[in-house]
Amino acid sequence: MYENLTFETILQRILDRISGVDKREGSVVYDVSAPTAIEFQNAYINLEGVLTEAYADTASKEYLIKRCGERGIGIQPATHAVRQGEFNIDVPIGTWFSLNELNYIVEEKIDTGVYKMLCDTAGVVGNAETGSLIPHDYIDGLETAVLTDVLIPGEDEEDVEHLRQRYFNSFDSQAFGGNVADYKEKINAIDGVGGVKIYRAWNGGGTVKAVIIDSTYSKPSTILVDEVQTIIDPTENQGEGLGLAPIGHIVTIAGCGEISVNIQTSIVFQDEWTWETIEPYVNTAIDDYFKELAEEWEEADKNDLIVRISQIETRLLDLEGVLDISDTLLNGVATNLSIDKDSIPIRGTVTNV
Numbered sequence: 001m002y003e004n005l006t007f008e009t010i011l012q013r014i015l016d017r018i019s020g021v022d023k024r025e026g027s028v029v030y031d032v033s034a035p036t037a038i039e040f041q042n043a044y045i046n047l048e049g050v051l052t053e054a055y056a057d058t059a060s061k062e063y064l065i066k067r068c069g070e071r072g073i074g075i076q077p078a079t080h081a082v083r084q085g086e087f088n089i090d091v092p093i094g095t096w097f098s099l100n101e102l103n104y105i106v107e108e109k110i111d112t113g114v115y116k117m118l119c120d121t122a123g124v125v126g127n128a129e130t131g132s133l134i135p136h137d138y139i140d141g142l143e144t145a146v147l148t149d150v151l152i153p154g155e156d157e158e159d160v161e162h163l164r165q166r167y168f169n170s171f172d173s174q175a176f177g178g179n180v181a182d183y184k185e186k187i188n189a190i191d192g193v194g195g196v197k198i199y200r201a202w203n204g205g206g207t208v209k210a211v212i213i214d215s216t217y218s219k220p221s222t223i224l225v226d227e228v229q230t231i232i233d234p235t236e237n238q239g240e241g242l243g244l245a246p247i248g249h250i251v252t253i254a255g256c257g258e259i260s261v262n263i264q265t266s267i268v269f270q271d272e273w274t275w276e277t278i279e280p281y282v283n284t285a286i287d288d289y290f291k292e293l294a295e296e297w298e299e300a301d302k303n304d305l306i307v308r309i310s311q312i313e314t315r316l317l318d319l320e321g322v323l324d325i326s327d328t329l330l331n332g333v334a335t336n337l338s339i340d341k342d343s344i345p346i347r348g349t350v351t352n353v
Contacts (some may be wrong), residue, residue, distance in 0.1 A: 081126030
């Protein structure tokens with residue numbers, strides 16, 4: 001907005017208003033006016049910054065957080081992953097274990113020798129590794145200690161652009177008293193939840209069904225589903241308003257399903273490439289595509305996701321080693337595959353013929 005108000009422009013405007021004296025460079029008037037022009041230029045530069053930070057669509061993180069605070073919206077902090085630990089014996093609650101650079105504490109017993117393990121480092125880093133755990137202190141009789149499933153995914157601090165979008169979304173619909181926006185806002189704010197779909201009167205009047213996906217855009221664990229159920233509407237007191245759901249709402253939390261997609265295709269390889277050497281890259285490309293579809297799951301709301309043959313073939317053609325591709329089938333059929341609205345696709349078998 002002020003890009004034309006440069007030092008030279010401002011200085012010339014000052015000098016143009018002075019007459020009858022020497023205004024050449026090096027003169028007293030010039031030397032007095034030049035520093036003033038510099039300060040005015042700096043003021044305009046700072047004013048440009050003020051205007052940028054004043055609006056939510058251009059504000060940087062610090063000032064976007066302030067703007068969001070005016071509407072009661074806060075940036076979602078990083079959360080800690082909850083993992084499953086499996087041991088040959090029962091271990092004490094509060095015991096610490098390590099796996100490479102990360103530490104995990106035994107938090108709660110699930111079953112004999114099976115425990116919830118809380119990662120002490122916040123963020124998605126806690127979701128990644130599996131393998132043998134090393135105890136910090138000696139435990140008599142301990143022979144095996146393994147970190148296995150992700151029960152509640154850890155999340156990084158909310159991305160600035162995601163926060164910005166939530167701010168603008170707050171103007172489109174108002175969360176109030178158990179309407180759809182209210183349910184979505186409250187359930188999405190629970191650690192480990194990546195998206196939710198809400199269904200009214202799914203089992204008669206007064207009933208609500210919420211189908212969730214976890215924050216890694218995968219099918220949520222039973223532990224996460226049960227935790228969300230307890231927070232929203234505890235099973236033993238459903239409809240009594242003891243959770244976040246309004247009194248009289250009987251809420252059922254369910255996890256999204258998974259539909260296995262078997263893929264058959266015919267690939268022509270470049271020189272020195274074979275199916276054995278390229279198969280890992282093919283699997284990764286398909287997994288990435290399915291992850292993108294899963295990320296669209298909540299936005300699709302009540303519509304089915306579509307697995308498209310053209311998308312699969314395009315992504316595989318981009319791989320090094322692939323010369324051509326044809327005759328792709330999804331679950332044995334040469335057409336796009338519709339995935340039930342409450343499910344996400346996962347890779348089944350991938351064969352090259």
